[in-house]
Amino acid sequence: MLDKLQAIKERFEEVGQLIVMPESMADMSKYAKLNKEYKDLEKIVKIYDEYVLVLQNLTSSKEILDTEKDAEFREMAKAELEELRPRKIELEEELKQLLIPKDPNDSKDCILEIRGGAGGDEASIFAGDLFRMYERFCELQGWKLTVLDLTFGTAGGYKEIIATVSGADVYGMLKYESGVHRVQRVPATESQGRVHTSAASVAVLPEMDEVEVNIDMNDVRKDTYCSSGPGGQSVNTTYSAVRLTHNPTGLVVTCQDEKSQIKNFEKALKVLRSRLYEIELAKHNDAVGAQRKSMVGSGDRSDKIRTYNYPQSRVTDHRINKTVYNLPEVMDGQIGEFISALRFAENLEKMQTSGIEE
Numbered sequence: 001m002l003d004k005l006q007a008i009k010e011r012f013e014e015v016g017q018l019i020v021m022p023e024s025m026a027d028m029s030k031y032a033k034l035n036k037e038y039k040d041l042e043k044i045v046k047i048y049d050e051y052v053l054v055l056q057n058l059t060s061s062k063e064i065l066d067t068e069k070d071a072e073f074r075e076m077a078k079a080e081l082e083e084l085r086p087r088k089i090e091l092e093e094e095l096k097q098l099l100i101p102k103d104p105n106d107s108k109d110c111i112l113e114i115r116g117g118a119g120g121d122e123a124s125i126f127a128g129d130l131f132r133m134y135e136r137f138c139e140l141q142g143w144k145l146t147v148l149d150l151t152f153g154t155a156g157g158y159k160e161i162i163a164t165v166s167g168a169d170v171y172g173m174l175k176y177e178s179g180v181h182r183v184q185r186v187p188a189t190e191s192q193g194r195v196h197t198s199a200a201s202v203a204v205l206p207e208m209d210e211v212e213v214n215i216d217m218n219d220v221r222k223d224t225y226c227s228s229g230p231g232g233q234s235v236n237t238t239y240s241a242v243r244l245t246h247n248p249t250g251l252v253v254t255c256q257d258e259k260s261q262i263k264n265f266e267k268a269l270k271v272l273r274s275r276l277y278e279i280e281l282a283k284h285n286d287a288v289g290a291q292r293k294s295m296v297g298s299g300d301r302s303d304k305i306r307t308y309n310y311p312q313s314r315v316t317d318h319r320i321n322k323t324v325y326n327l328p329e330v331m332d333g334q335i336g337e338f339i340s341a342l343r344f345a346e347n348l349e350k351m352q353t354s355g356i357e358e
Contacts, residue, residue, distance in 0.1 A: 106172030119198025124153025136333025
């Protein structure tokens with residue numbers, strides 16, 4: 001660990017020199033990246049410097065006990081050792097946490113997409129239940145959730161609903177929700193009282209800006225149409241809704257949240273950037289997948305991750321084998337327990353694979 005920390009300190013000093021060079025200050029994109037790296041490394045270096053000082057003082061105090069005959073000096077050395085030893089352990093734990101490889105997207109806002117899957121009308125109803133669960137969770141976190149586009153199910157809920165979520169550490173928490181969510185219950189449409197299994201898929205994408213994902217607008221076809229649903233006088237009278245089609249990939253994004261066509265276009269473009277980023281990330285993960293596949297990861301939309309069993313009031317996360325029997329509370333947005341456990345499992349996995357525990 002000390003070797004890694006020393007290398008980080010050397011990089012910190014190098015970045016400190018690079019950041020004041022004229023060529024860095026002339027390139028705002030480069031300057032911003034260096035500035036962010038400097039601040040991130042500064043947190044680690046500050047604790048590392050204190051850790052090195054503690055180690056030096058521990059060595060000095062032990063030498064005094066080994067060589068000093070004066071009783072007063074020996075007592076002072078013993079007292080210092082009693083203070084330094086627990087502080088050394090605290091600093092080691094802090095450094096281990098800081099050395100865990102960070103996902104650079106964790107601090108970003110995100111795009112939340114929920115789609116009804118297998119199960120017909122019941123799947124759409126369940127997609128609606130999941131959306132309300134996330135809506136409630138966002139309220140509890142103090143985050144802002146804005147619906148961009150939706151398609152209602154024929155018996156309630158949503159065939160598809162897309163929203164943006166903004167706030168502190170949004171993607172870093174919600175990314176664990178990506179995947180297939182399965183529900184086991186008696187549907188409202190079931191007359192025989194039989195338990196059915198349905199599913200809905202959740203995709204959580206980090207919101208990317210134009211610097212990170214550059215789109216050639218020559219590859220994008222823009223269509224406008226009349227919005228539907230709530231919206232007052234502008235509904236079905238003005239062409240404010242926007243549909244973007246990315247020709248190289250065939251991706252289609254729609255947005256009718258705003259009355260302004262320009263605002264809908266900007267929001268649709270954000271979603272398109274995030275989906276294009278997801279495609280590139282999937283290619284990268286496939287390339288390195290043979291080397292290491294994360295148990296938790298950021299979630300694959302094709303993996304079954306969680307089951308909601310209504311007859312037993314049970315919720316099970318299959319990635320970490322965690323089960324709770326408080327389904328009503330979970331559906332009311334109390335999913336923080338799962339997210340904390342998933343984050344802990346991922347961090348432990350990262351520490352083991354990166355050798356931080358050594």
